[in-house]
Amino acid sequence: MGDRWRRWAWVPVFVVGLILYLVVLRTLVSTKNPNFVPALILLGATLVPLTFLTFAQARTGRWQVPASVLVTSAFFGGVIGTVVAGTLEYDTLRGLGTLPMLFVALIEESAKLIVPVVLLFTVVAQRRRRVPSDGLIIGIAAGMGFAALETMGYAFSALLSSQGNIGAVEQTLFI
Template sequence: MSIQTFTPHRRPQILGVLATGLVLYWIVWKALVATGDPLYLPALFVVGAATTPLAFAVYVSRLAGPVRVSARAVALYALWGGVVGTVVAGVLETGTARVLGGVPTPFVGLFEESAKLLLPLAVVPFVRYLRHRESDGLLIGVAIGVGFAVLETMGYAFVTLLQSHGNLAAMDHLLIERGILAPAGHAAWTGLAVAALWRFGLQRTVRSFLGFAGTFALVVALHATWDAVHAWWWYAGLAAISLGLLHLRLWRAHR
């Protein structure tokens, strides 16, 4: 069986992705402000929500080195994992809110992190056949986290625009804030969880299963804490922990 690789020299530069996204965002924003035409809003949502997470995915792919998953597969994981994750998490949260009158913060973390693992759980029995490595799982997890974050940010931007009665400044602030924080949130958390899941799929031992269970519990705790706090120093600390653990996991995967 031939294996497609996703090697560093074939990937665009991270700064190029960021610069392209920023320029496109500025162009669309200026057109929206100048004309007031709501037809520009979808383009603004997509570019604003996707630029930083996409650049982070490129960054992780470079660190992962040659992996046994194609660029097309990574994109499909991002699309399918993101869509399935947001839909399932939304249904669970809505159902819980109807029963309990609200959704406790720990439940949000549990629902969303579980929903993002549905696609990887369907694939993990075949990781040996696909000759994947733990770094493949980490990259796939980051891609799914990016897809989830982009779709969620677009949804929040739309809701903010409606609730603020067309306040473009409020929408712009949300897109920028969530775009910057997304790599340290959904992308890092899902990358950690799927990397641990891939290790279990490769080793199939009690120790690797407990490692996955512990990683998943940690990810849910980080997510719940993130949702519970509303201060920049908390976000900075949680971001440092999440990104630090992701880099440590990648280093261990290479070893």
């Protein structure tokens, strides 16, 4: 029974997250209280990446990577990855113009690897039994953090550029 539950754990993650998103959206629209905007953006930006992380973690066999390592990878991978990528992309585009879009893609993907590599060589390396899927799951968690923060940035930019139109935020999160 535990194996079956683990394989389908992504479904309740997605359903509960979607319900929470819709409740926050409904509350925001009905009350017009801007205090709900950050919650809407957070839920909208993290729902799909968290669902995918849960799906991938269940497909690796036993849940071997501790939740603390995944949270660390997602949080620091997201923050460090977006900051490094954003800084290097800005410098690349400013210095070389629009031609080096290939460099931007390489920068972004490389920036996502910083935290997983550090975690693999520190935390995971200390464990006696390691499997290749450990690195995969830690990498997915870092990518999840990066995707969530990047999406939150796009949603916030849509909010500002549309002068507070929640529909523009919702459309950005949906896309």
